[in-house]
Amino acid sequence: MTQPRRLPQGGRIDRSRELAFSFNGRPLQGYAGDTLAAALLANDVRLVARSFKYHRPRGIVGAGAEEPNALLQLGGGGHTLPHQRATQVELYAGLEAVSVNGWPSLEFDLMAINSRLAGLLPAGFYYKTFMWPQRFWGRYEHQIRRAAGLGRAPMEADPDRYDKTHVHCDVLIAGGGPAGLAAALAAGRSGARVILADEQAEFGGGLLGSREQLDGRPATDWVKAAVAELRGLPEVRMLPRSTVFGYYDHNLLTIAERVTDHLPPGISAGPRQRLWRVRAGRVVIAAGAIERPLVFGNNDRPGVMQASAVSTYLNRYAVAPGRAAAVFTNNDSAYRSALDLLDAGVEVAAVVDVRLRVDGELPARVRAAGIAVHSGYALVDVQGGKRVEGARLMALDSDGRGFSSAYPVGLRCDLIAMSGGWSPAVHLHSQSGGKPRFDETLAAFVPGTSCQAEVSVGAARGCFDLSGCLQEGFEAGAAAARAQGFEARPGAPMPAAVIIAQAPMMPMWRVPSWRGVKGPKQFVDFQNDTSAADIALAAREGYRSVEHVKRYTALGFGTDQGKLGNINGMAILAETLGQDIPSTGTTTFRPPYTPVSIGTLVGRTVGDLFDPLRKTAIHEWHVEHGAEFENVGQWKRPWYYPRQGESLDQAVYRECLAARRTVGVMDASTLGKIDVRGPDAAEFLNRVYTNGWTKLGVGRCRYGLMLGEDGMVMDDGVTARLADDHYYMTTTTGGAAHVMGWLERWLQTEWPDLKVYLTSVTDQWATVAVVGPQSRGVLAALCQDIDFAAEAFPFMAFREGTVAGVAARVFRISFSGELSYEINVPADYGRHVWEAVMAAGAAFDITPYGTESMHVLRAEKGFIIVGQDTDGSVTPDDLGMSWILAKNKDYLGRRSLLRPDSVRTDRKQMVGLKTLQPGFVLPEGAQLVDDPDAAKPVPMLGHVTSSYHSPCLGRSIALALIRNGRQRHGDVVYAPLSDGRIVRAEICDPVFYDPEGARQNV
Amino acid sequence: MSESPRRESPLAGVGSQPVVGDAATVRLAERPFRGQLNLRGDVASPTFVDAVTGVLGGPLPVQPNTVADHGEVRIFWLGPDEWLIITPEGAGSDLKTVLQKALEGIHFALSDVSSGQTTLVVSGPDAGSLLSKSCTLDLHPRAFAPGQCAQTLLAGSTVLLSRLDRAHGPEFELVVRRSFADYLWRCLADGAEEYQPA
Incomplete structure (x- = not known):
């Protein structure tokens, strides 16, 4: 028979839609509306996992986020997800689930030997054993991880889309149970912007799994009406399948929405998951409460479940998780589960209640139904291995710390519904900065004083009656809206629930051990196999702080973050230490509340959208002409233009020779460009550059070096004087934004008296550099209104004219040492002018070149690139550029150049390097030493900053920073390479080519 | 030069025709050359x-x-x-x-700076939702109304954002630097995928 544990009727499942799925390869059937856990239980699958450390058989414990055992691997290929809580996975057709732990199989797990060796695996076992010898940890770690089985990360790229979004609201309500729905109604009716997020597919929270009534009708009828009303309110956003998982400063919260996770892979209906970053005016936390397990012998056997989970499976999914149940409790709420079981036709063997006096209304109903209630008793042991086969109980003594009977009594059952009381979900409150407070009556941590604009309501605050939840939620929603400036508007009043008085619970953090140390293990944290004895051992070994005990015993370290075990564990620690729970405290609750996929956090910032790709106006031409690109900051720049079959070296060889012999052309649009205007512009430039600017005539250009306040080289570039009060500054490509901010900062904060305005015009101008002996001819063919004769348009001058029909600024400047012109035109015409240059240059076989050739050409001339040949620790003098430091004026960084360290004579200085083997190109970054055989550590002289093969010199060249290098021209130094080779190179002047500068003065 | 110079919008590489069809709830277009x-x-x-x-x-x-x-x-x-x-x-x-x-x-x-930046237009009922994927500002009409503007980050690009609501629904203008325009267009088009009719 399929689905043998499915009840013949009831539940919120759709029996007309049967869904086939598989578990560990076994084909099974469930219904639409099931969770994977519900469908597994319907099929009487008890064993779903092996535990982390002892490989003990484990079954489903809960029905929600707290599930510690049923953590399964879903799907295959790149779509697979490890470690998914079966209790929160919606069943879909074709779902494939496998257990993550258990080798060679779940049923027959060889690693279960660990269970027999438990005495050898105490708390802190890893620290005690695998720390020695330390160098072996790498090996141990690999084996331990394999044995522990944490699921499988996909090796393939994730085929799914993820997205993220930002949203602002007046009121965010976390949790769509009765309190949350009530809050949403009150806030939503006021017109405030409301977000209601709930982790389940349906709103209603705990009501979906209960048989509560409101106004004499099923509570789910009210849920339906409330949801319908909320959907009709235009400013209310309903987010089902959405977990509020993080609460950060300034009321920033994060929500993980599982948009299409409930659909079979391949169905395109939006992103798989979406991250919501919410800035909320007020937050109402209606996250409910989590039922605590009881800590007793073998309480981890498959079939021991939360009583509330048993009710949920019965009522919501029409699944009976067993045939004969025992209920074990310390409070009244579990009696509801006993009644649910009874009404579903499941035999209830007994209710075992640790309280001596049990006289509440719910217990009375259970007794009236003829069920035995053993008050003052506790379960001490569970029989069975892969499923519960029975339990044993003993009578407790009057204070519950020992037994009044000598031997246990047996009880036949295959299901144990346990309840150790309820822990309000204080996670979000705690993440917001609040400190949970221990409530002695509830024996639970409840939210403390709010640190941010948040309030907890309903079960999340420790209110466990339905009417109270509705009332609190409604009032909190109205108050939150009011605080945001929205007055309450009338609407249907909150319905009335049947009030059933509940008798006080009796804290029972740990059932006394029946046979002392020989007794069966009493688990506190199922996911991490932490037992009560482990915590007691940690205390005996001297651990006092709950944070230390957590790390020593792994209590609460699992992916469930101790949702079930932590409070019991802390209380056991407190008992062992003989102190109270408040002074023992809780560990820190941190985001995420439940695990979040990395893809969800990343969203669409993947691939080409990972970071902006800035493109010049000529970019598409480069693409069409086969350029290879390199990233320079965020810019895409042509790196080189290979012709058919050419390598990088071959292309660069050809490009460099063209620029030196005929003419080359380069897209220089990425340089930073700043308009500097105002009567004090010259004075401003005097202050920010090391050299003088007052005497620069209109129509002329000058190279400038900018220093940081530390005197180190920060940026460089050429600035032209367009008019008396108007300069056009260029910066390095990568430094543009920083320089703009730097200059504005000085103007705004230190020199507000200077009349200077700056405007960034980097993107306004496309820059085409025409480089080489034939460049004058190319320009002359394109531009009739500028006289390009050497004397009419000298080096370091600029002219305005019309190039290829476009108004242009032409600068005669050179980064190659060749005769060269940089044409600046409005970027909309960038490609037009570039193509015109290509056409006019065709007669000279004009050759486009990229950044690699640009680097070679400038290195041949010893021109630095800030950021490559400098690293923020290099002064102008280090570069041999003292000539650019004005003596008769102040400028930024000047004083730092007088510091003792700046004037040391043995600083690292820029030099050239020629390898003795001319064909060998040193790797950039290579360290340089005087004696490679010196005793270690070998004294370092410096390193190679730039290194290329120079086509026009027919040999390798390099630039390097070497200690006292300027005094060492002619010396041979050694570069010991990572592959073991040692390369010799001679120190030389950094200007390798045309040292007189004759080529650009033609 | 006899031929008149040819100009190109920054979106030459993606084509600035609307990528989202008329039936979609969000439309993306460029207003170039202003x-x-x-x-x-x-x-x-x-x-x-x-x-x-x-x-x-x-x-x-x-x-x-x-x-x-x-x-x-x-x-x-x-x-x-x-x-x-x-x-x-x-x-x-x-x-x-x-x-x-x-x-x-x-x-x-x-x-x-006419050549240095261009204007992208995002319009339609889901225009705000599309922008909110990449923008941390509150774009609800209560918080960001016609007549307001903001210099902010949209994905990884600075933009000057303003709202111009039309009879047919919300419309946002994004003034973006030329070199970022292609990237920003691709970001928006990628985010708009879910608003396209299947």
């Missing part, structure tokens, strides 16, 4: 204010993050002493000449 002037000056100087007001036909917006419309000219507040003036296509250089003449003798800066 005149754009960056103006800097001192609003404490009556000569500056009077001169600019005279030329533009109305005052500069001085409230932070607001827009002033004078006829077909839109002026965006960028900072206490900085504005962006946007004109219809072709009107930028004339306005620049007139303004420059009116401001002669005053300390100011006027830069033509």
Whole structure:
């Protein structure tokens, strides 16, 4: 028979839609509306996992986020997800689930030997054993991880889309149970912007799994009406399948929405998951409460479940998780589960209640139904291995710390519904900065004083009656809206629930051990196999702080973050230490509340959208002409233009020779460009550059070096004087934004008296550099209104004219040492002018070149690139550029150049390097030493900053920073390479080519 | 040169035709080649204010993050002493000449940035949702209404964002630097995928 544990009727499942799925390869059937856990239980699958450390058989414990055992691997290929809580996975057709732990199989797990060796695996076992010898940890770690089985990360790229979004609201309500729905109604009716997020597919929270009534009708009828009303309110956003998982400063919260996770892979209906970053005016936390397990012998056997989970499976999914149940409790709420079981036709063997006096209304109903209630008793042991086969109980003594009977009594059952009381979900409150407070009556941590604009309501605050939840939620929603400036508007009043008085619970953090140390293990944290004895051992070994005990015993370290075990564990620690729970405290609750996929956090910032790709106006031409690109900051720049079959070296060889012999052309649009205007512009430039600017005539250009306040080289570039009060500054490509901010900062904060305005015009101008002996001819063919004769348009001058029909600024400047012109035109015409240059240059076989050739050409001339040949620790003098430091004026960084360290004579200085083997190109970054055989550590002289093969010199060249290098021209130094080779190179002047500068003065 | 120069929008690489069909709830388009002037000056100087007001036909917006419309000219507040003036296509250089003449003798800066940035238009019922994927600002009409503007980050690009609601629904204008336009377009088109009819 399929689905043998499915009840013949009831539940919120759709029996007309049967869904086939598989578990560990076994084909099974469930219904639409099931969770994977519900469908597994319907099929009487008890064993779903092996535990982390002892490989003990484990079954489903809960029905929600707290599930510690049923953590399964879903799907295959790149779509697979490890470690998914079966209790929160919606069943879909074709779902494939496998257990993550258990080798060679779940049923027959060889690693279960660990269970027999438990005495050898105490708390802190890893620290005690695998720390020695330390160098072996790498090996141990690999084996331990394999044995522990944490699921499988996909090796393939994730085929799914993820997205993220930002949203602002007046009121965010976390949790769509009765309190949350009530809050949403009150806030939503006021017109405030409301977000209601709930982790389940349906709103209603705990009501979906209960048989509560409101106004004499099923509570789910009210849920339906409330949801319908909320959907009709235009400013209310309903987010089902959405977990509020993080609460950060300034009321920033994060929500993980599982948009299409409930659909079979391949169905395109939006992103798989979406991250919501919410800035909320007020937050109402209606996250409910989590039922605590009881800590007793073998309480981890498959079939021991939360009583509330048993009710949920019965009522919501029409699944009976067993045939004969025992209920074990310390409070009244579990009696509801006993009644649910009874009404579903499941035999209830007994209710075992640790309280001596049990006289509440719910217990009375259970007794009236003829069920035995053993008050003052506790379960001490569970029989069975892969499923519960029975339990044993003993009578407790009057204070519950020992037994009044000598031997246990047996009880036949295959299901144990346990309840150790309820822990309000204080996670979000705690993440917001609040400190949970221990409530002695509830024996639970409840939210403390709010640190941010948040309030907890309903079960999340420790209110466990339905009417109270509705009332609190409604009032909190109205108050939150009011605080945001929205007055309450009338609407249907909150319905009335049947009030059933509940008798006080009796804290029972740990059932006394029946046979002392020989007794069966009493688990506190199922996911991490932490037992009560482990915590007691940690205390005996001297651990006092709950944070230390957590790390020593792994209590609460699992992916469930101790949702079930932590409070019991802390209380056991407190008992062992003989102190109270408040002074023992809780560990820190941190985001995420439940695990979040990395893809969800990343969203669409993947691939080409990972970071902006800035493109010049000529970019598409480069693409069409086969350029290879390199990233320079965020810019895409042509790196080189290979012709058919050419390598990088071959292309660069050809490009460099063209620029030196005929003419080359380069897209220089990425340089930073700043308009500097105002009567004090010259004075401003005097202050920010090391050299003088007052005497620069209109129509002329000058190279400038900018220093940081530390005197180190920060940026460089050429600035032209367009008019008396108007300069056009260029910066390095990568430094543009920083320089703009730097200059504005000085103007705004230190020199507000200077009349200077700056405007960034980097993107306004496309820059085409025409480089080489034939460049004058190319320009002359394109531009009739500028006289390009050497004397009419000298080096370091600029002219305005019309190039290829476009108004242009032409600068005669050179980064190659060749005769060269940089044409600046409005970027909309960038490609037009570039193509015109290509056409006019065709007669000279004009050759486009990229950044690699640009680097070679400038290195041949010893021109630095800030950021490559400098690293923020290099002064102008280090570069041999003292000539650019004005003596008769102040400028930024000047004083730092007088510091003792700046004037040391043995600083690292820029030099050239020629390898003795001319064909060998040193790797950039290579360290340089005087004696490679010196005793270690070998004294370092410096390193190679730039290194290329120079086509026009027919040999390798390099630039390097070497200690006292300027005094060492002619010396041979050694570069010991990572592959073991040692390369010799001679120190030389950094200007390798045309040292007189004759080529650009033609 | 006899041939008249050919100009290209920054979106030459993606094609600036709307990528999202008419049936979609969000549309993406470019308004290229508008005149754009960056103006800097001192609003404490009556000569500056009077001169600019005279030329533009109305005052500069001085409230932070607001827009002033004078006829077909839109002026965006960028900072206490900085504005962006946007004109219809072709009107930028004339306005620049007139303004420059009116401001002669005053300390100011006027830069033509028409080529340096372009305008993307996101419209339709889901326009705000699409932008919110990449923008941390509150774009709800209660918080960001027509007449307001903001210089902010959209994905990884700075933009000047403003809202121009039309009869057919919300419409946002994004002034973006030329070099980022292609990236921003691709980001928006990628985010818009879920709003396209299947």
